[in-house]
Amino acid sequence: MKNIAITQEAQGAMTPDSVLQDLLDGNARFTGSQSQAVDNSALVSQTTGGQFPKAVVLSCIDSRVPVETVLDQAIGDIFVARVAGNFENVDILGSMEYSCKVAGSKLVLVMGHEACGAVKAACDGVELGNITAMLDNIMPAVKKSADEVEGETNSSNKSFVAATVANNVRLTMDRIREKSPILKEMEDNGEIKIVGGVYSLQTGKVEML
Template structure:
């Protein structure tokens, strides 16, 4: 049973690779139906005075991808930043910098997912209120996929959508490194890793890119 929260000493002893392995093991437990039991009351009591999460996950807002659940993580284990299409902006970057540089997290996981609605909307050039500006962040991935995938460059082409989901994760990682000197230096120094994966809606599995 998960009933002991991460302490500062425990967090300090973690490595980026060990944290990634831990998250993937958690996803394997979720997929196999063997997620750990959790004593939430104990974790609440232990984390009232502070938190030492091991990772930060940048994910989509999609209700079918509850991040802590699919990675089998509990209170105090991970930060989660969510925006439709799991892209970075100044607020997300600040959140990632806080998670790693201030709060000590060892890993950034950019997590896309199969059949992402925001990605599909970008593929179709949807224009609607503030959604239009939001989708502009995904358009670089759409354009990249158009050069890599045959067939129609819209959401009717499942291969095109899948490639755009992957490209969006990869380009988001590239821009995080480009736009945040803090995080790039931490990664260069081996203090953190920035990685990406895609969640499969059909299986519940996270496949790393």
Template sequence: MRNTAINKEVQLSLSPKDVLQDLLEGNLRFINNDLEKVAHLDLVKQTISGQYPKAVVLSCIDSRVPVEQVFDQAVGDVFVARVAGNFENTDILGSLEYSCAVAGSKLVFVLGHESCGAVKAACDGVKLGNITSMLDNIMPAVKKSSEEIEGEKNSSNNDFVAKTVENNVLLTIDRIRDKSEILRELENNDKIKIVGGVYSLQTGKVNIL
């Protein structure tokens, strides 16, 4: 049973590649219903005075994608930023920069998921309150998919939705690098890695893009 929280020494010893491998191994345990046993209260007590997460995950708010469980991570292991459609904005970028440049995380993981409701809404051009402006962040992915996928350009086309989910992850990664000089330089200097993947609601597997 794990009863020790990640500390600064452990965090410093990890490479971005190590952290990515750790998350993927955790996802494999999740798929196999073999999650690591954790003494959660021990970790809670050990992290009162500080935290040293190894990664930050930018994910959708979807209740079917419990990020820590999906990667089999515990208290103090990962930062998680969540917004419908897992896109970046100024607040999210600041959160990612804090995670890596200040708190020492080694990996930025943009996590999309199958049948994303926000992506479907963007595909359908939904207009509803503040949701409308939120969906504008996903429209570049919709436009790109429209040039790549045949058939209906709305949520009735499963292939169109799936491609838009993927494109949304990849374009978000591109914009993170473009908009954040801090994260771009950290990655260029091999201090961090910025990656993305899509979670399957059917299998629980995270597929790297």
């Protein structure tokens, strides 16, 4: 049973690789219907005075991808930033910098997901209110996929959508490094890793890119 929150000492002993493996192990428990039992009351009590999460995850808002659940993490384990299409912006970059530079997290995971509605909308050039400006963030991935995938360049082409989901994760990782000198320096120094993966709605598994 998970009933002990991460302490500062435990967080300090972790490495980026060990944290990544921990999240992948959690995902394996989830897909194997072996998620750990959690004593939420104990974790709430232990984290009242502070928190020492091991990772920050950037994911889509999709209701089918509850991040803590699919990675089998509990209270105090991970930071989670969510926006439709899992792209970075200044607020999310600041949140990631806080997570790693201030709060000591060892890993940044950008996690896209299969058949993402925001990606599909970007593929189709949807224009609607504030959604239009939001989808602009995904268009670089759409354009990259258009050069790589044969067939229709819209959401009717499942291969095109899948490629765009993966390219969106990769380009988001690139922009995190480009736009955040803090995170890039931490990664260059081996203090953190910036990684990406795609969650399968069909299997519940996270495939790393």
